[in-house]
Amino acid sequence: MRTSRSVILAALVLAPVYAAESSKPLVIESQGSFFVGGERKNSRELSANPAGPGAGEAGDITINQMYVQFQKPVNVGRHVPVVMVHGCCLSSKTWETTPDGRMGWSEYFLRKGRSVYLADQVSRARSGFDATRITAVKLGKAPPSELPNIFMASHQTSWVLFRFGPTFNTAFPDEQFPVEAADELYKQMIPDINAILPSPNPTWTNMAALAVQLKGAILMGHSESGFFPEQAALINPAGVKGIVSIEMACETSLQPDQLRTLAKIPTLVMFGDHLSDISGRFASIWSANFDTCNKFVEQVNAAGGDAQMMYLPKMGIKGNSHMLMQDKNNLQLADLILGWIDDHVEGGKSAHVKKSR
């Protein structure tokens, strides 16, 4: 009930507040970047250019490290830090300035007093990737079949899969994604090389380690990484104080001891609108994913946990796409998450909507 009231307040009252807030100077206690994890690998496949440095020589490289960029607000320590991890074919750009130039979640959470950590997934963006298999094939040491499966999402695939509209370049009438800026989203979409990663995915291990390093953190994932917070907690729950999982497929065949582990961590799952309204090969993917997550939430709660499904249309919030952190009402949705963190992770020690006045 409280949430519904917050939503209505946010929709009716807070829009001008968002604009004013984003124009105030930002005061930062500290900022920077670092890596989590990483291991040494020796290889002779570091270069296929016979004239280049190190060609043909064995050498060590570092792989499976995770790049993390952070900002801490003044009065750091009042709130639990938030770690945001992007989805398929994207980088941490996901959480920054939206495609149409509005404030993203990373800055908004910071302005709401949270330390924010943006992690580029292992094998993506500033985390780099292990290119030795590609070079081995170029050098004739391995067959082309050993090349990694690299996935590039087309504009056509993204538009429909991200639920901007039922078919490419047609938008839902109530669409919240700023579709006029779709070209700017497409620039964010970069090759996904996760297929080369070992098991367990080093991003999971690194997220768990980061949470410990931060002496407690909320892990947030989206889409491809939506269930990464849970996977990280299953590797080591020690630092995971809360989980925010956005629009993904959930694992529904966890063992009882795994569910007991997750039941100790407050968990929020969020889904947007139009889950069954797209056409073509993806027509049923979102409703199927949604079903798995409803079942997962039930399982965690049956194990004594505190898991909540926020299905936005059911709360009266219509038209949200898969890229809801970039949607036109993205700060309203951020407030829902911040309110949930206050109530479920930080023990209701502050009423979020009140505090922001």
Place this chain on the structure above:
Amino acid sequence: MRTSRSVILAALVLAPVYAAESSKPLVIESQGSFFVGGERKNSRELSANPAGPGAGEAGDITINQMYVQFQKPVNVGRHVPVVMVHGCCLSSKTWETTPDGRMGWSEYFLRKGRSVYLADQVSRARSGFDATRITAVKLGKAPPSELPNIFMASHQTSWVLFRFGPTFNTAFPDEQFPVEAADELYKQMIPDINAILPSPNPTWTNMAALAVQLKGAILMGHSESGFFPEQAALINPAGVKGIVSIEMACETSLQPDQLRTLAKIPTLVMFGDHLSDISGRFASIWSANFDTCNKFVEQVNAAGGDAQMMYLPKMGIKGNSHMLMQDKNNLQLADLILGWIDDHVEGGKSAHVKKSR
């Protein structure tokens, strides 16, 4: 003469100031990220996974875009913005927190009142790359010889080529790079796929466009990108108010009209120490690069320009590596550049060392 005095002051007096400065909260007028450039490409080689979305279908992707992350200080507009572009096998991480955890140039320049723009080179990190040639080979549509040359710099290559010491894991006695943190630098080193780029390199075009978009900017490059500011200015000099080129090979066969173009832009070239002190296959690379840049500086000045070579050892600053923005005296070197900007780009409107007191 002025410079030499600044250096001595910096070395003797400013060290405690740096520490105090880095612990003060940072006040930011605005921050965010965006892309420059990018073009649409239609391809059937977007995925080699027959079960994945879009497999085998033709679709559009965006390539050759450049990701840019920025922060603007309060009182923005007093100084010309600075665009920093990293070198080979690296990302914009280059300019952030150093491997041993000190403040990098991006934050320091910001604290000195400059708007700072960090660009990931096209085909690197958050700018993504065109993976279609790799997938074409995996699909059997092209031979392995058409795979891109991808370069991964080994620890062994980096240590010597970056002049941490004469041979791997031995340091020069006066080495300024924090060699105890070399493992953290190695995590920054990611695959370099520049070999797939068309000509001219889209990063040059995008840097020129960014300078225009900013209504004037200083372009800074390092190593692989050291001469990119000049290449950008040769494409379109309109926005390029100053050039800072750090440790690279210089072009010495430019045409008279090209030199006249560059002669209108104040240009600083900086080289560190131990240029001839490394062993092995790279033994002569730095002295050769240094020679080309001395010649280039002469050529620009002969064409009426204002180009300056800062060869640090000659100024009494010893032991600097190739990664001088991460060296232990990195903020002292930043002050040299800031002072040069004040004097040569901004018309001596403020005396940098005085102002920082």
